[in-house]
Amino acid sequence: MKLQQLRYVWEVSRHNLNVSATAQRLYTSQPGISKQIRLLEGELGIEIFARSGKHLTRVTPAGQTVIDLAGQVLHLVNNIKQVAQEHNDENQGSLTLATTHTQARYVLPEIIKQFGERYPGISLHMHQGNPRQIAQMVCDGQADIAICTEALTQFNDLAALPWYRWNRSVLVPKGHPLCDEEHLTLEALAKYPLVTYTSGFTGSAQLAENFLAKGLEPNVVLTAADADVIKTYVRLGLGVGIVAHMAAEATDTDLVAIDARHLFDYSVTRIALRRGAYLRKYMYDFIERMAPHLTRERVDAVMQNTRQDAQLLDDIELPVR
Numbered sequence: 377m378k379l380q381q382l383r384y385v386w387e388v389s390r391h392n393l394n395v396s397a398t399a400q401r402l403y404t405s406q407p408g409i410s411k412q413i414r415l416l417e418g419e420l421g422i423e424i425f426a427r428s429g430k431h432l433t434r435v436t437p438a439g440q441t442v443i444d445l446a447g448q449v450l451h452l453v454n455n456i457k458q459v460a461q462e463h464n465d466e467n468q469g470s471l472t473l474a475t476t477h478t479q480a481r482y483v484l485p486e487i488i489k490q491f492g493e494r495y496p497g498i499s500l501h502m503h504q505g506n507p508r509q510i511a512q513m514v515c516d517g518q519a520d521i522a523i524c525t526e527a528l529t530q531f532n533d534l535a536a537l538p539w540y541r542w543n544r545s546v547l548v549p550k551g552h553p554l555c556d557e558e559h560l561t562l563e564a565l566a567k568y569p570l571v572t573y574t575s576g577f578t579g580s581a582q583l584a585e586n587f588l589a590k591g592l593e594p595n596v597v598l599t600a601a602d603a604d605v606i607k608t609y610v611r612l613g614l615g616v617g618i619v620a621h622m623a624a625e626a627t628d629t630d631l632v633a634i635d636a637r638h639l640f641d642y643s644v645t646r647i648a649l650r651r652g653a654y655l656r657k658y659m660y661d662f663i664e665r666m667a668p669h670l671t672r673e674r675v676d677a678v679m680q681n682t683r684q685d686a687q688l689l690d691d692i693e694l695p696v697r
Contacts, residue, residue, distance in 0.1 A: 377416065377419060377420075378412070378416075379449070379450075379453065380412060381412045381413065381415065381416040382416075382446035382449055382450060383402070383446075383450060384398070384402075384409050384412050384413055384416075385413055385416065385424055385425075385439075385442065385443055385446055386443060386446045386447050386450055387401060387402060388409065388413070388425070388432065389435060389443045390516060393425065393431075393432040393433070393434070393435075395409050395410055395432065410430075413425070420442070422436070422438045422439070422442075423436050423438070423439065424436060424438070424439035424442050424443070425439055447516075447517075450517065451517055451650070451652060451653065452652075454517060454653075454654075455652075455653065455654035458654040458656055459654060461656070466656065466657050466658065467495055467497045467498070467658070468497045468498070469497070469498055469499075469656060469658065470498065470499045470500070470501065471498055471499075471500050471501070471520055471521070471658065471659060471662060472500075472501040472502075472503065472518070472519040472520050472521075473500070473501070473502045473503070473519060473520070473521050473522075473523060474502075474503045474504075474505065474509075474510040474511075474513040474514060474518070474519035474521070474522045474523070475502065475503075475504060475510060475522070475523040475524060476504060476505075476506070476507065476510065476523075476524045476525075476601070477504055477601060477602045477603065477604075478603055478620050478622070478623055479523050479524065479645065480502060480504060481603070481604070481623075482603070482620070482622045482623050482625075483622060483645075483697070484523070484666075487662075487665050487666050488500060490665060491658075491661070491662050491665055494661070495658050495661075498658055501519075503518070503519055506574075506601065507524045507525070507526040507527035507528070508526075508527045510522045510523075510524050510527070510528075511524075511527050511528055511530070511531045511534060511648065512531075514534060514648055514649065514650050515531055515533045515534060515650060517650070520649070520653070520659060521647060521648070521649060521659070521662070521663070522534065522647070522648040522649075523539070523645065523646075523647055523648075523666075524645065524646070525643050525644065525645045525646070528646045528648040529646070531648070533650055533651055534648040534649065534650060534651065535648065535649050535650075535651050535675075535678045535679045535681070536646045536647070536648045537646060537647045537648070537649075537663075537667070537670050537674075537675065537678055538644050538645075538646055538692070538694055539644070539645045539646055539647050539666060539667045539670070539694070540644070540645055540667070540694050540695045540696065540697050541642045541643070541644055541645075541694045541695070541696045541697070542620055542621055542622060542642065542643055542645065542696065542697045543621050543636065543637035543640055543642050543643070543696075544583070544618055544619065544620060544621055544636045544637065544639075544640050545618075545619055545620075545621045545623075545624040545633045545634060545635060545636055546560065546565065546616060546617065546618055546633070546634040546636045547606070547607060547610050547616070547617035547618075547619060547624060547628070547631050547632070547633055547634075548610065548616055548617070548631065548632050548634065549610065549611065549613065549630065549631060549632070550630065550631070550632055552616070552632065554568070554616065554634060555632050555634070557634075560634055560635075560636060560638075560639065561639070562586065562587055562590050562592055562639055563590070563592065565594070565616065565618075565639070566587065566592040566593070566594055566595070568595070568615060568616045569595050569596075569597040569614065569615035569616065570594050570595060570596045570597065570615050570616055570617075570618060571596075571597065571598045571599075571600070571606050571609050571610055571614055571615040571616065571617045571618070572596060572599060572606065572617065572618040572619070573599060573600065573601065573603075573606070573618075573619075574599040574600060574601045575599065582640065582641050582643055583618060583640060585641075586639065586640050586641060595615075597614060597615050598614055598615065603619045603620065603623035604623075606618075606619055607619070607623075607628060607631065610631060611630065611631070617631075618636070621635075621637070621697065622697050642696075644694065647663060647666065647667065647670065649675070649679060651679055651681070652679075653679075655675070655679075660672045660675060663675060667695075669692050669694075
């Protein structure tokens, strides 16, 4: 049994059993991957993948167990590499973030700038996706840190730490009738077509729940994952925008931002790490630069899932953006 063979079965399972796509991802040949998987199956005396001709069709029950264990082995191997790199030079390495457009565009730039100045030898990589994709990237070892509002607490392999609370702003063009409202209400909002976040992004579920609690059905005419896209269609007159408060910038001089925090429940953006992952010193530093309340001790305690720290984090008053 070779480590390379375990990597092949793990990656094939993550690429929907597409050996060609796996070969491209690993910069190797399709026949080479197929051969190594066959050799591993022969050594183990089981089929990891069921086949129809030359095509893989599904993962067998025994194969799924092998794949799960292979993933654990590969994560441990990565931890060993991280330990070696830190002892060689703690200021050299890489950090991969998985996050949404809102965090990448409106929240992280200054933090990343400061981190880059402190650690010029660390290469930063950023992947964007929806919250479930972001969480899965960290579970699979494709990213070190996940940052988003939804989904992170639903993955048992992740330790999710609260970062900050935020609420929403309503965006309208100048001169819109809502600008004359002395006290904005959900009833007033429900009279207009709305442009807001796609389901699963940036507190969209909470937004709908607040309307339904008042017996109102919002008229959502367009959804997007990107606040800048929402602004574009508000400018075109398609509807009233509802975005995260931090996405309502002073530079949007042609739009009016109306504070809507009295209308909606606060949402919490979280930072998630894969349980069992080895965190290098600069990773702890990056987290604490984002969230000073997430000290190394608290991060370690949550990673170990101790009851004491869970209670401690519950008592922390999160910053509001």
